[in-house]
Amino acid sequence: MQKTRNWYLIPYSFWIALFVIAPIVLVVYYSFLDLEGHFSFVNYQKFFTSTYLTMTLSSFWYAFLITLFSLAIGYPTAYLLTKTKHKQLWLLLIILPTWINLLLKAYAFIGLFSTYGWANQTLEAIGIGRKQILFTDFSFVFVSVYIFIPFMILPIFNAIEKLNPSLVFAARDLGASSFMTFRRVVFPLTIDGVKSGCQLVFIPALSLFMITRLIAGNRVITLGTAIEQQFLVTQNWGMGATIAVFLIIAMAIILALTSTKRKKGATT
Amino acid sequence: MKKLIQLFVAIFLISGIILFALNRLNATQGYSGKNVLNIYNWGDYIDPELIDQFEKESGIKVVYQTFDSNEAMLTKIEQGGTTYDIAVPSDYAIAKMIEEDLVVPIDQKKIPNLKNIDPRFLDLSFDPGNKYSIPYFWGTVGIVYNQKLIDGKKPTSWKDLWDPALKNQILLADGAREVMGMSLNSLGYSLNETDEIKLQKAKANLMDLTPNVKAIVGDEIKLLLANEEAGIGVVWSGDANEIMSENENLNYVIPKEGSNVWFDNIVIPKTAKNVKGAHEFINFMLDPKNAAKNADYVGYSTPNEAALKLLDRDVREDKRFYPDKQVTDTLEVYENLGKEMLAHYNELFLEFKMHKK
Secondary structure (H helix, E strand, C coil), rough: CCHHHHHHHHHHHHHHHHHHHHHHHHHHHCCCCCCCCEEEEEHHHCCCCCCHHHHHHHHHHHHHHHHHHHHHHHHHHHHHHHHHHHHHHHHHHHHHHHHHHHHHHHHHHHHHHCCCCCHHHHHHCCCCCCCCCCHHHHHHHHHHHHHHHHHHHHHHHHHHHHHHHHHHHHHCCCCCCHHHHHHHHHHHHHHHHHHHHHHHHHHHHHHHCHHHHCCCCCCCHHHHHHHHHHHHHHCCHHHHHHHHHHHHHHHHHHHCCCCCCCCCCCCC | CHHHHHHHHHHHHHHHHHHHHHHHHHHHHCCCCCCCCEEEECCCCCCCHHHHHHHHHHHCCCEEEEECHHHHHHHHHCCCCCCCCCCCCEEEHHHHHHHHHCCCCCCCHHHHHHHHEHHHHHHCCCHHHHHHEEEEEEEEEEEEEEEECCCCCCCCCCCHCCCHHHCCCEECCCHHHHHHHHHHHHHHCCCCCCCHHHHHHHHHHHHHHHHHHHEEEEHHHHHHHCCCCEEEEEEEEHHHHHHHHCCCCCECCCCCCEEEEEEEEEEEEECCCCCCCHHHHHHHHHHHHHHHHHHHHHHHHEEEHHHHHCCCHHHHHCCCCCCCCHHHCCCCCCCCHHHHHHHHHHHHHHHHHCCCC
16 A cells, blocks of 8 residues: 555656756756856855845845734734634635736736825825825835735634634633733634744745836845846846845745644644 | 546546647648748837738738847747747847857848938948848937926936936836946946946946936836826837827937937848748838838837838927937947846946935
């Protein structure tokens, strides 16, 4: 039986070898090539200059902000969702926007946030007056949160759904305030959902590109933007690959830090 | 399990039908057969009626594909997967293609209509003697401004963009050569400068521009300028022409310090299978009537002297898009600076982009 089961793994291992391992090996290989295609460490030297280090830090900072706001909005939303009557309908409404192409959504936001757009008309109507919304840090974080928030809500929702309500009742019966119940019972038991939500948001947020140009007008430069430029414009594949290597390392670290170790006998 | 099998069978059937239909469609479009001409051009850069007309006159079936950057086009032709017979790269890309042996020489005897081209656009630095390329359209890089938004100011030079009154009013095109070239020109240097000290000065100069820059964007710049998101844009003349017809507050100027002049020429890539048809097509496009019709549709400046005479008077005499010789003499073509220098330009441009307000 054990043997036949191993056979089942063959298609998947081929897949992994071709589309996961081989590309990573290629990325690492290219990162050691200079513009002329010779072996060198010049790309790595360049990465450790202030330009790229600043870029790395700012990518992390924006990804952190995006994750933080997604969590701050996503957790209460997921919590409320579990209490609503038509859960499936609400969930569908949250998932629905992810079916629409990212580029279309970004263009829609250009329209909404532009000087004469709907957002500014509203601001003017309530007496605040026009503000520059497009091409600011605010619009970048806002749109990113909008794009990623379904990926934060879903795992948290699943975690809260699985939570046994009698634990909450028990805590309340024993005199814990609602805040204490949340802090000591609900949150620790749903932390796995929060972790996977954060992974699903933080990691893609690190390598965002497109919307850095469309929504932030290249006022925000992330590692993703830099990779795109190196490959498509400069055609310096080596440098692009080097940045990608650091991105892969960063992602691996994040995955390791937030990995959920299954405790023996733990039932949630 | 039974349902799952049913589902799989259904998906399999539908995919099969789609595949079959696709094959039939391709067959009726005449992908097979010898008399086919594969054209690879920028999007929306030819009057589709001319393709029909060419097909009727020559009996050659045209397959038309588009690209959106010289780099994308180069990559595809280098890989050689598709047999393009005609491509329309810009000046520096042509130099690169010649250098890398990606183009076939053009037999000028087979293109009698070459006599219609203004000699100003022949024998240029990127292709001396026009051995490999024939002019298609040309244009400049300049400033689009919206008088309503910048208090009736009329910028005439690159230096005017550094005016503190223009805070947060400028949109730049997302191109290292364009933006660095602008800064170099404003300092009185050549936009093909390779001297490190001058390049660093140009970068420092750009940093000073930061407070005025609202955003650095791609093709959206047309939409944003037409919708009055900002008062000033640094754009290609063709884009300017297009949005000026949408918003009448807009005007275009070629800065007096000089700027970039670019040429999109027709080449025959090494991958070509129908070299004879390609020559026929080039000759067809250079016919005065056809070139005029094409210029009318596309809106860019035509290098075809005979065709220019057929255009409307107000188009032909518009100095913004057909500048006099004394203006064009101040303009420079982007030279192929080599990979190393191009990477350096992009590096400096990146530092400018990362510079916070």
